[in-house]
Amino acid sequence: MADLTTSIILMTFFGIYLFFCNGLSLIAKNTGRSRKMWFFLALFFTPVTAFIFLNVTGPSDRELQLAEKTNRIEERHPDHPDPRSLIPHESNCPHCQAPINFQSGYGIEPIESSSYKIRCTECKVEIQPAA
Numbered sequence: 001m002a003d004l005t006t007s008i009i010l011m012t013f014f015g016i017y018l019f020f021c022n023g024l025s026l027i028a029k030n031t032g033r034s035r036k037m038w039f040f041l042a043l044f045f046t047p048v049t050a051f052i053f054l055n056v057t058g059p060s061d062r063e064l065q066l067a068e069k070t071n072r073i074e075e076r077h078p079d080h081p082d083p084r085s086l087i088p089h090e091s092n093c094p095h096c097q098a099p100i101n102f103q104s105g106y107g108i109e110p111i112e113s114s115s116y117k118i119r120c121t122e123c124k125v126e127i128q129p130a131a
């Protein structure tokens with residue numbers, strides 16, 4: 001009986017601990033950081049320590065965001081000579097929010113009946129390129 005009570009208490013505390021780790025990972029994500037990485041940092045170093053880390057490692061948010069964008073674009077365009085040049089052209093389908101890129105043609109395809117009309121490869125709805 002005592003063992004069962006102990007394990008219930010331990011599991012409850014572990015659940016609360018995970019809850020705080022998750023909360024911290026959300027804060028990290030909202031400030032442009034990797035949610036997964038900060039979740040594990042919180043798990044290993046406790047959420048309080050990770051929260052202090054989060055506030056000490058201040059000014060690199062934008063660099064991290066830029067790095068994330070670059071990584072994402074490099075994954076989509078492994079052969080592109082200069083993936084960073086595609087970042088300003090990153091966009092989302094206005095209908096389904098799928099990522100699209102007018103510069104590289106990622107996520108868009110021509111509509112067969114027309115030479116200049118394009119549509120989203122996900123939802124197949126025509127997209128008007130922003131003027």
Ligand SMILES: [Zn+2]
Nearest residue numbers: 093096120123
């Ligand atoms: Zn779409």
